[in-house]
Amino acid sequence: METLQVGRATLTWLNGGVTHLDGGAMFGVVPKPLWSRKYPSNEKNQIELRTDPILLQIDGKKFLIDSGIGNQKLNEKQMKNFGVHEESSIDSSLNELGFGTEDIDAVLMTHLHFDHACGLSKWQDGKLVPTFENAKIFTSSTEWNEMKNPNIRSANTYWESNWKPVEHQVQTYEEAVEIADGLHMIHTGGHSDGHSVIRFEDGEELFIHMADIMPTNAHQNELWVLAYDDFPVTSVHQKQDWMKYGYQKQAWYTFYHDAYYRALQFNEEGEVIQKVERER
Numbered sequence: 001m002e003t004l005q006v007g008r009a010t011l012t013w014l015n016g017g018v019t020h021l022d023g024g025a026m027f028g029v030v031p032k033p034l035w036s037r038k039y040p041s042n043e044k045n046q047i048e049l050r051t052d053p054i055l056l057q058i059d060g061k062k063f064l065i066d067s068g069i070g071n072q073k074l075n076e077k078q079m080k081n082f083g084v085h086e087e088s089s090i091d092s093s094l095n096e097l098g099f100g101t102e103d104i105d106a107v108l109m110t111h112l113h114f115d116h117a118c119g120l121s122k123w124q125d126g127k128l129v130p131t132f133e134n135a136k137i138f139t140s141s142t143e144w145n146e147m148k149n150p151n152i153r154s155a156n157t158y159w160e161s162n163w164k165p166v167e168h169q170v171q172t173y174e175e176a177v178e179i180a181d182g183l184h185m186i187h188t189g190g191h192s193d194g195h196s197v198i199r200f201e202d203g204e205e206l207f208i209h210m211a212d213i214m215p216t217n218a219h220q221n222e223l224w225v226l227a228y229d230d231f232p233v234t235s236v237h238q239k240q241d242w243m244k245y246g247y248q249k250q251a252w253y254t255f256y257h258d259a260y261y262r263a264l265q266f267n268e269e270g271e272v273i274q275k276v277e278r279e280r
Contacts, residue, residue: 016068020083143194
């Protein structure tokens, strides 16, 4: 498992499973000859997208960023359509580190699309129960409201099986919330109306988790947004703001979906100065 130290925070990437989604959808209006130079596709035009939660250890607390694809949460057709060749093994990842699901203090949900939220619940004795039994689950109030009341389009990604078993654990916020000293979730909108980013700042050290506003290293370009985005212009503006902010501070940018890089650090010109590669 890959790790990164940013100030007081230790980041460790867990094994949350994998999807393979259409490359054209993941890069919107960007022509394939451009995006394929930065991120490869298979013969079906699909690109590999990890669903790997990040374990944050800060001041004795343990937080997860998102929850993985879960286990036995998708039917056979969904497994095929979404290219799920591997499901979550978060239990094993935590056990290797000497922890269990009961040790997670909070799960920080950037948004609640199925590929981020399936891991919140698991099957036990024929019913769905919380995966992280002692954790608070943080998400924006906008995202939570849509999760429970999806529209005709979002019903395909906001599933009752992912929210009903954990409803009692959820804590919502409006614009921002401080989870721990220096660790904030900020509501951005864009990819979904309730989408949030995560920022941790400790002195001069900083990481920013852009979630699905910048799901892979190949999405660094401010104009390269997803066809899946509900509000693509908002995604562009938010990316502009957060890249400008992070470049000035030489921030680390961390990834949940990237199959090749766990994190990249950029200088003031947006050039990569350090990287954490995924062990493949």
